[in-house]
Amino acid sequence: MIRSRNVLAWVPLLLVLPVGKGLADETSASAVFGGGCFWCVEEAFDKVEGVLTTTSGFSGGHVEDPSYEQVVKGGTGHVEVVRVEYDPEAVDYAELLHVFWRNVDPFAVDRQFCDEGESYRSVIYTDGAAERELAEATRNELAERFDREIATEISDFEAFYPAEEYHQDYYRKNPVRYNFYKSACGREERLEEIWGDEAGGLAGQ
Template identity: 75%
Template sequence: MRSLPVLLLLPLIFGVAQAQERPQERAQAVFAGGCFWCVEEAFDPVEGVLSTTSGFSGGRVESPSYQQVVAGGTGHAEVVKVEYDPERVDYADLLHVFWRNIDPFAVNRQFCDAGEPYRSALFPMDAEQRALAEASLAAVAERFDAPIATEISDFEAFYPAEEYHQNYYQKNPLRYRFYKSACGREERLAEIWGEEAGGLPLP
């Protein structure tokens, strides 16, 4: 069998190389569901999620510290920025996971964490995300026939938290598991959502 001339192979070789170099498409979404360590843990296993970053959003202070936020008065909530591949998972799927990892009835708190920084909220980044967020909130309200405390506010800015907060549940597994257990998060989620608690696998 005769081999193909090198000149004929070059376009194939360069085509493969360009495909490998093509950056992965990324979209972003921001969710506030109480302790951002727990929200990271909820989204990291979702197929198509590329990264999660703990931080702050929804407030008036630029580049706040963790201590400033938890002390109150900044208007910020603890949030997680989720970067994802929209070809593998969409915003509606992420909303499904979000709701099943929060207590949607709690006002200015989530589980054992109380105060404005721990409110649940959605921060849509465009009109499509807002429409989906509003529709999902309406569906949750109809399902439970109860008022929902979760806020929807247009995204303005995201400020990453200090490095020691990033991937905390992986860096400090013993401390994290003790905190999560003492906080009663899993029990409350099971009480509200039953077998759907956690949101995975996706429907």
């Protein structure tokens, strides 16, 4: 087992052929979010109408094209992220932010759920002033709503490095292993504790 999550230690790996995700065309836009385990973030955004593709990878660090092992070991500065390619005529950036927030614990510092360390911190990587303004506005709204500090970072996007192929579409390729991890990690329970019926951010879709 390569992924350093103890709850997976005894679950056998299911060998499944990679799932194709299609290609976004020139009319699409992209956004990059770090919300802890990128397997889970992929699953969350794949459910959003208007999202064309999701890709797990790394952003925010100082090492070019890092491996997964380098990132989880620490010291690269990178975060596990997902690049979301979407059709802006079907879903806008504000809606993606709505989904992002309701799939993270915005109060957690250098961790998300059972995953600890700098690579699991929650971050919104913005591309341009308009995205940053919107991201900061939503963070401020949450700080006021919950009356506490929001730990999620907002940083300028610089580079995205795709993770190894076995991480892409992991929740589809290895459903038993993935679902055991997700359940044991307590992700859904914590999201419901924070967000209630809003958890997942897909109400009304």
